[in-house]
Each structure stands twice: as structure tokens, then as C-alpha cells.
Amino acid sequence: MSSLERSEASTSSGFNIDFKALGPFLALVGLFVLGTVINDAFLSGGNLSNIFTRAAFIGIIAVGATFVITAGGIDLSVGSMAAFISGAMIVVMNTLVATLGAGIETVLIGVVLSVLLGIAAGAVNGLVSTKGKIEAFIVTLGTMGIYRSLVTYMADGGTLSLDFDVRGVYRPVYYGDILGIPVPVLVFFAVAVAGYVLLNMTPFGRKCFAIGSNEQVARYSAIHVDRVKTLTYVIQGLCVSVATIIYVPRLGSASSSTGVLWELEAIAAVIIGGTMLKGGYGRIWGTVIGAIMLTTIGNILNLTDAISNYLNGAVQGLIIIVAVFLQSGDWRRKKSK
Amino acid sequence: MTDAAVHAVNPDQQARVRLSGREICKSFGPAQVLFDVSIDLHAGEVHALLGENGAGKSTLVKILSGYHQPTSGALSLDQAEVTFEDSEVAENHGVILIHQELNLAEQLTVEENIFLGREIKRGWFLDKAAMRAEAKKLLDQLQCDVDPRTRIKDLAVSDRQMVEIAKALSKNADILILDEPTAVLTGREVDILFDQIRRLREQGVAILYISHKLDEIKAIADRVTVLRDGRLITTEPVAEVEKDDMARLMVGRDIKQMFPDRAPVEAHDVAMSVRNLSVDGQVRDASFDLRRGEVLGFAGIVGAGRTALMEAIIGLRDRSSGEIERNGEPVSIHSLQDAKKCGIAYLTKDRKGSGLLLNMDMRPNLTLLALEKFGTVILNRKAEEAALANAIEAFDIRAADPKAKVGDFSGGNQQKLLLAKVMETDPEVVIIDEPTRGIDIGTKSQIYHFIGDLTKRGKSVILLSSEMPEMLGLSDRIAVMAAGRITGILEGNDRNEHEIMRHATGISGKQGVSVHE
Ligand SMILES: Nc1ncnc2c1ncn2[C@@H]1O[C@H](COP(=O)(O)OP(=O)(O)O)[C@@H](O)[C@H]1O
Ligand SMILES: [Mg+2]
Numbered sequence: 001m002s003s004l005e006r007s008e009a010s011t012s013s014g015f016n017i018d019f020k021a022l023g024p025f026l027a028l029v030g031l032f033v034l035g036t037v038i039n040d041a042f043l044s045g046g047n048l049s050n051i052f053t054r055a056a057f058i059g060i061i062a063v064g065a066t067f068v069i070t071a072g073g074i075d076l077s078v079g080s081m082a083a084f085i086s087g088a089m090i091v092v093m094n095t096l097v098a099t100l101g102a103g104i105e106t107v108l109i110g111v112v113l114s115v116l117l118g119i120a121a122g123a124v125n126g127l128v129s130t131k132g133k134i135e136a137f138i139v140t141l142g143t144m145g146i147y148r149s150l151v152t153y154m155a156d157g158g159t160l161s162l163d164f165d166v167r168g169v170y171r172p173v174y175y176g177d178i179l180g181i182p183v184p185v186l187v188f189f190a191v192a193v194a195g196y197v198l199l200n201m202t203p204f205g206r207k208c209f210a211i212g213s214n215e216q217v218a219r220y221s222a223i224h225v226d227r228v229k230t231l232t233y234v235i236q237g238l239c240v241s242v243a244t245i246i247y248v249p250r251l252g253s254a255s256s257s258t259g260v261l262w263e264l265e266a267i268a269a270v271i272i273g274g275t276m277l278k279g280g281y282g283r284i285w286g287t288v289i290g291a292i293m294l295t296t297i298g299n300i301l302n303l304t305d306a307i308s309n310y311l312n313g314a315v316q317g318l319i320i321i322v323a324v325f326l327q328s329g330d331w332r333r334k335k336s337k
Numbered sequence: 338m339t340d341a342a343v344h345a346v347n348p349d350q351q352a353r354v355r356l357s358g359r360e361i362c363k364s365f366g367p368a369q370v371l372f373d374v375s376i377d378l379h380a381g382e383v384h385a386l387l388g389e390n391g392a393g394k395s396t397l398v399k400i401l402s403g404y405h406q407p408t409s410g411a412l413s414l415d416q417a418e419v420t421f422e423d424s425e426v427a428e429n430h431g432v433i434l435i436h437q438e439l440n441l442a443e444q445l446t447v448e449e450n451i452f453l454g455r456e457i458k459r460g461w462f463l464d465k466a467a468m469r470a471e472a473k474k475l476l477d478q479l480q481c482d483v484d485p486r487t488r489i490k491d492l493a494v495s496d497r498q499m500v501e502i503a504k505a506l507s508k509n510a511d512i513l514i515l516d517e518p519t520a521v522l523t524g525r526e527v528d529i530l531f532d533q534i535r536r537l538r539e540q541g542v543a544i545l546y547i548s549h550k551l552d553e554i555k556a557i558a559d560r561v562t563v564l565r566d567g568r569l570i571t572t573e574p575v576a577e578v579e580k581d582d583m584a585r586l587m588v589g590r591d592i593k594q595m596f597p598d599r600a601p602v603e604a605h606d607v608a609m610s611v612r613n614l615s616v617d618g619q620v621r622d623a624s625f626d627l628r629r630g631e632v633l634g635f636a637g638i639v640g641a642g643r644t645a646l647m648e649a650i651i652g653l654r655d656r657s658s659g660e661i662e663r664n665g666e667p668v669s670i671h672s673l674q675d676a677k678k679c680g681i682a683y684l685t686k687d688r689k690g691s692g693l694l695l696n697m698d699m700r701p702n703l704t705l706l707a708l709e710k711f712g713t714v715i716l717n718r719k720a721e722e723a724a725l726a727n728a729i730e731a732f733d734i735r736a737a738d739p740k741a742k743v744g745d746f747s748g749g750n751q752q753k754l755l756l757a758k759v760m761e762t763d764p765e766v767v768i769i770d771e772p773t774r775g776i777d778i779g780t781k782s783q784i785y786h787f788i789g790d791l792t793k794r795g796k797s798v799i800l801l802s803s804e805m806p807e808m809l810g811l812s813d814r815i816a817v818m819a820a821g822r823i824t825g826i827l828e829g830n831d832r833n834e835h836e837i838m839r840h841a842t843g844i845s846g847k848q849g850v851s852v853h854e
Contacts, residue, residue, distance in 0.1 A: 203711075217693060221706045
């Protein structure tokens with residue numbers, strides 16, 4: 001709704017802000033048109049469902065990142081955190097098979113563990129940076145290394161594989177669907193809606209905006225700045241845990257290379273969506289579109305021979321830079337003079 | 338005055354129109370803020386631009402110096418039409434604007450700022466020695482003894498202003514525009530600035546000087562242009578208009594009564610009392626009673642500990658000792674949240690740094706301090722809108738576009754919004770730090786009356802101000818601080834400038850102790 005309001009406000013002050021809100025959406029439509037032109041198969045149900053399912057991982061994590069970034073922080077540890085949580089889930093579930101058997105209970109315990117670990121890992125990031133008064137960039141750079149090495153340690157340098165029978169029970173969480181919509185997509189949607197409500201309609205969300213735009217003003221407005229900031233990292237941790245819960249049944253394994261660079265993809269999705277990296281302004285729907293865009297690019301490159309698939313990263317990087325350039329609005333000012 | 342008179346008889350200079358704006362209009366979105374304004378700047382003349390907050394002064398000079406484009410109208414330089422695509426083009430033509438909000442890179446040093454983008458080089462390398470020497474020379478001219486190697490963030494605001502002026506001087510400005518330069522300067526610094534302005538005028542520089550302080554305009558300007566609500570009211574030689582006339586032209590009405598009437602308050606009805614409060618190194622043993630419905634002024638020279646005392650009361654600073662009572666009951670305040678619960682509110686003097694979210698519009702700013710009032714789970718947007726409508730009405734906030742970012746508001750409207758924000762919590766005790774810094778006299782008077790209305794509704798106000806007329810005109814009693822101690826609380830006939838100074842400098846009976854830090 002805030003994007004709606006933005007565009008209303010913008011009709012009153014020229015059409016410039018309008019573009020800002022709609023920009024990512026238009027770009028996504030552009031990508032879809034491009035995809036269709038390149039290959040008919042692009043618009044097939046299978047392919048689309050594939051795009052959205054893959055977008056769900058990064059998207060769910062990016063919803064959390066939107067909170068952190070809006071409140072003026074940054075979390076670089078999400079990829080390692082995801083790897084660590086998957087590793088821990090697999091180890092615990094495999095151990096439980098002996099006592100509880102490979103049933104729903106085992107999976108549920110794994111899921112609860114994941115949530116607890118996500119909350120704890122987020123709280124560590126938040127508390128260390130607020131109470132210790134250390135830049136979030138530094139703290140999460142540190143925990144990024146810690147979580148990553150923990151999973152390497154648990155896997156003894158190799159790969160942790162989920163018990164085959166548990167995998168069978170757990171499988172529908174990734175591969176299942178409800179009314180034809182894949183479960184990950186539904187979860188992604190639910191997380192996005194919850195994130196939107198929390199960020200835009202609650203006092204908590206308002207406080208995130210306030211802290212991100214000026215921490216001093218927030219402090220003088222009787223806001224518990226440290227508490228709110230810590231909570232944004234906890235939300236981030238929760239989102240990572242939800243993404244991991246969906247991810248584990250997909251591959252059924254975890255290793256030191258799980259989730260590598262996810263933090264950058266998540267941040268990229270947030271920024272492409274129009275959230276400001278310096279804080280104070282965040283858009284959940286933008287983030288959702290950003291995440292879908294990133295996966296769509298990869299998908300299109302898969303469908304065409306024109307550009308090598310190995311250049312996926314280059315194209316994504318280019319899109320990020322162009323998106324931010326368009327949103328900065330500088331190009332328009334230059335033109336209008 | 339004599340300057341102006343001497344100057345007026347120099348006809349060949351007077352006749353040289355350098356920069357002029359013709360029928361300038363400017364709109365931001367749907368809001369038009371300038372209507373057909375024309376202005377001529379002459380070489381060797383100080384031209385004053387006078388107007389209330391929000392009259393459009395800053396907008397006009399930003400157009401004259403390439404920061405904004407006019408919606409319609411034209412600029413000409415030496416009789417030839419020009420367009421300043423951006424401020425760089427304007428600067429290349431010798432037109433330099435010193436912004437109201439200073440524009441220095443905080444992390445860079447003074448010399449780096451002065452030569453930012455125009456660094457002196459020897460071959461491929463920066464010639465730091467030359468830049469330092471040049472910076473030193475410029476600062477000496479301004480009798481400003483800051484080391485060119487100091488970082489801007491470590492400078493006082495008045496020194497920053499001097500650096501801005503040094504920077505402008507180093508650019509060899511032909512046409513120099515100063516947007517309210519004295520708002521942050523002390524009396525001595527204003528004198529130095531005026532000397533520099535006079536020197537530049539001798540050299541034939543055309544100067545446009547913005548202010549809403551009538552004394553200054555009388556002292557420095559040759560001609561004055563008055564703007565009101567975005568419209569040109571008049572341009573006249575300063576010698577021919579009296580200060581009262583200027584005030585009337587600027588405000589558009591007579592200011593009958595600057596200060597509200599004060600009603601006597603009951604001495605025994607105490608809203609808040611502070612006992613033996615100390616803050617390490619800054620406040621010693623401060624005790625006072627705040628009576629219900631009174632304005633208690635706090636006077637003192639800078640560093641006397643007034644701000645530290647207030648911050649200790651509202652929980653923003655640690656106390657080393659002391660108790661606070663509200664309505665006779667001891668209360669425990671360790672954070673601003675506690676203070677809010679006890680009905681104590683604080684209006685910061687730093688509107689932009691700690692008062693308002695400049696990148697947001699009015700609604701979130703207004704409700705930020707009292708968010709819980711608008712919903713614990715989901716914020717009630719309708720209620721917020723309604724509160725905003727009320728506040729705009731009650732505090733006469735004049736925003737051309739209510740959706741505009743409050744950073745674009747004039748100082749007066751920002752201050753009114755800040756007052757409204759604090760009043761959303763419905764406090765009993767309001768501590769106001771410098772309520773009218775950088776605000777024109779019409780709005781000032783309005784704010785004084787708002788404060789008067791608060792006390793009539795039974796609220797108690799603590800006023801910190803460095804402006805003597807404000808202190809004397811608003812306060813029922815005046816507590817004076819010196820070196821961390823309250824050296825006296827003045828009532829009745831003792832409430833005068835002489836007594837305040839006597840207590841503030843510590844030459845009265847009770848001596849303050851020297852404090853460290
Ligand atoms: N960038 C902007 N966008 C929208 N409104 C603006 C902007 N800049 C100034 N205004 C509005 O223009 C009016 C004039 O402001 P300003 O020129 O700053 O006045 P002054 O300098 O005389 O106090 C005010 O109502 C202000 O809110
Ligand atoms: Mg101004």
C-alpha cells in the first residue's frame with residue numbers, strides 16, 4: 001500500500017517518484033518479455049514454477065534483509081548461517097532416526113531446531129553490534145566466517161547427507177504443491193505478506209524506518225534503538241531459518257559450499273527493489289520483485305545460447321548497477337536541465 | 338549607516354547591475370513558492386533580502402546560483418541573458434552561494450574542504466603545503482584561528498561558517514550570496530564577518546545578504562528587498578526605511594504583542610522538583626522547584642551546565658547523585674522512555690540532528706514520539722492523519738505541500754512541527770531548549786504564544802535560551818547557572834539582564850566551583 005501511496009504523492013510532485021516505485025516491476029516485465037522472445041518454453045508452467053521456486057530461497061532471506069537494511073544495518077552472515085543451520089538440522093535428524101525413527105516427529109524437531117538456531121544466530125549478530133557498539137558490517141563479517149567454519153567442522157570437511165528415509169518424509173516441503181502452487185512459493189508469499197504488514201503497518205516497522213533515517217532522532221523520540229535493531233537481526237535469522245527449512249529437502253545435504261554468496265544475492269534483491277542501502281526507506285514488494293528478477297536472469301541465460309551461462313554473475317551485476325542508477329534519479333535531473 | 342551613506346554617493350558603481358532575476362516563478366510540484374520576483378544585484382553593493390521563514394528567500398537565491406531552475410522567468414548577467422544549468426556553471430561565472438545549511442565534508446580537514454575539487458597541484462601531486470598556507474591566509478583574514486588541518490566534524494558551528502566564508506573568498510566570488518550566515522555566529526564573529534563583507538564591497542563585489550534580523554540589515558546593507566509568501570513586496574534603499582516598517586513589510590501585519598501575558602502562579606503547587614542533582618564534571622548539586630503553570634527560565638553562559646542538567650533530568654545522561662519528584666512523589670528516571678512515562682518531554686535545540694526525520698514527511702514525524710497512541714499492533718493511519726490535521730491547525734504549520742519532506746520546510750515550520758510532535762505525548766512538564774533559533778520574528782511571536790497557552794493549560798515549562806529578550810519576556814522566574822551550579826533563582830524585580838549577568842559570571846555571593854572537562 002505504501003507504494004500505492006507513493007505514486008499518489010508523486011502525481012502531485014511530477015512523475016519522478018512514480019518511476020521509482022514502478023521501476024523494478026517494469027524491469028521484471030521487460031525481462032519476462034525478453035525471456036518469451038528468446039524461447040517459447042520460458043512461459044511454460046513448468047519453467048515459471050521453477051523460477052518462482054528458486055526465487056523463494058533468496059526472496060525469503062531478502063525479506064529479512066529488508067528489515068536490517070531499512071533500520072540502517074547490514075547482515076553479511078546469512079549465507080553461512082543457512083549452511084550452518086542446514087548442517088545442524090541434518091546432524092540432529094540423522095541422530096534422531098535411531099530413537100524416533102524416520103517420521104514426522106524427527107522432521108518437526110529438525111524444523112524447531114532450525115527456528116531456534118535462526119533466532120539465536122540473529123540475536124548474536126544484533127546484540128554484539130548494538131551492545132558492543134561494533135559496526136554491523138564487521139560483526140557479521142566475523143560471524144559469516146564463524147558459521148561457515150562450524151558447518152565445515154560438523155561435516156568434517158566433507159558433505160553431510162540427510163538420512164534417506166527422512167528425506168522421503170521431508171520431501172513434500174520442497175517438491176509438494178497446494179492447488180498447483182509449489183510449497184516454497186506459498187511460503188515465500190506468506191513471508192512477504194507478513195513482512196509487508198510488519199514493516200509498513202506496525203509501530204515496529206515505523207521505528208525501523210526512523211532508526212535507519214536518523215538514529216539520533218529515534219533515540220530522542222524515546223525509541224529503544226538497540227532493541228529494535230537487534231530485533232531486525234532476529235527477523236533476519238528467522239527468515240534464514242525458514243529458507244533453510246525449505247532448502248534442506250531439496251538437496252538433502254549440506255557442506256562448506258552451501259549458501260555461498262547468498263548474502264550478496266539477498267542484498268542485491270533488496271537494493272534492486274528500491275530499498276536504500278543507507279537505511280531509512282524499505283520496500284518489501286520491491287525486494288520480492290528483486291529476488292524474482294535475479295532468478296529470472298539466470299533462467300533466461302539457461303534458455304539461450306547467445307550468452308554463456310557462466311556470465312550469469314556478470315549480467316546480474318550489471319542489472320544491479322543499472323537498477324540503482326535508474327532509481328537514484330540523477331540521470332533524469334541531468335536530462336531535464 | 339555611515340558606510341551606506343558614503344557608498345550611496347558613488348554613482349558609477351551603483352549603476353552597475355551585475356546579476357538580475359526577472360519575474361522568477363518557482364513551483365515544487367503543485368506548490369508555488371515564488372511569484373514573479375525580480376531582483377537586481379549591483380557591483381559594490383550589499384543588497385539585503387528580508388523575509389519570514391518560508392518566504393522563499395533560500396529558493397530565490399538557489400535559483401540565482403544555479404542550484405534550482407526557475408519554473409519561469411529569466412536570469413541575466415551583465416545585461417545578457419544567462420542560464421545556470423547547475424551551481425558549477427554559476428560558480429564559473431563568479432556567482433557563489435553560501436548555503437543556510439552548511440555544506441562541508443565533515444570527515445575532511447579545513448584545508449581539504451576549502452580546496453575541494455580545486456586542489457592546488459604540483460605536477461601530478463597535491464601541493465599540500467601551498468594549500469595549507471593559502472588556507473591559513475584566508476582564515477587569518479577572517480581572524481579565525483582554527484588549524485587548517487582540523488577535521489570539520491571537530492569544529493564548532495560558528496567556525497564551520499567561517500570556513501565556508503573562507504572557501505567562498507578563495508573562489509574569488511564576484512557575486513557573493515550569503516544565506517542567513519549569522520544564525521550560528523556569536524556577536525564578535527558577526528562583526529568580523531561584517532568587516533569582510535565591507536572589504537569585499539570596496540572591491541566591487543556584488544553581495545546579496547539574507548537575514549530576518551533587522552539590526553543586521555540596518556548595519557550592513559545598502560538596499561533591501563522584502564519577500565513575503567513568495568511575493569516581492571518592495572525594494573528600497575535601507576536608509577529610507579525604519580526597522581518598524583521593515584518588520585511590518587516582512588510580516589504583513591503589526592506584531593502587537595511579542596510575548597504572551599503572564600498570570601501569577603501558586604508558589605506551593607510544585608509540578609516537579611529536583612534535589613541535589615549532580616553530573617560528573619558538569620553539574621554540581623542543582624536543586625530547584627518547577628511550579629505548575631510557570632515558565633522557569635534557565636540562563637547562563639555556554640558551558641554553564643544547563644543542557645547537561647536537563648539531559649540528566651530526562652535520563653539522557655547519567656546522574657552521579659540527586660532525586661527528582663513529580664507532584665511530590667519521587668520518580669526514577671533512567672531513560673527518555675522513563676521521562677516520557679513521568680510526563681516530562683524534551684524539545685531539542687538541534688531540530689535537524691535530533692529532532693526531526695528530514696527525509697520523511699510530516700505524519701511519521703508527528704507521531705514518532707507517541708506511536709503507542711496510534712496502535713500497539715497495527716498503526717491506525719486514519720488516526721495519524723487526523724492528529725496531523727489537528728497539529729497543522731493548532732500550531733499553524735504552513736506547508737505548501739503537506740507531503741513534502743520536512744527537510745525542505747523552513748526553520749519556523751520545522752520548529753512548530755517539533756513542538757507538535759512533543760505535545761502528542763501530552764506532557765505535564767515541557768523542557769524547551771532554544772525554541773526560536775534561526776526563526777523570524779512573526780513565527781517567534783507565535784511560538785511564544787504557544788508556550789504561553791501551554792502554561793495556561795496547567796503545563797509547566799523549563800526554558801533554555803541564549804536570547805535575553807526571550808528569557809526576560811517569557812519566564813516567570815529565571816534560574817541562573819554558572820560553572821555547574823545554580824547560582825540564583827531570580828524573581829520579580831530581580832529578573833533583569835544585570836542580575837542575570839551578575840549571577841552568570843559568578844560575581845554574586847554564591848560562587849560556582851570551577852569544573853573540569
Ligand atoms: N525542495 C523543495 N521541495 C518542496 N518544497 C520546498 C523545497 N524547498 C523549499 N520548499 C518550500 O518553499 C517555501 C520557501 O522555502 P525557503 O525558500 O526555504 O524559504 P526561506 O529561505 O525564506 O525561509 C517553503 O514553503 C518550503 O517548504
Ligand atoms: Mg532559508
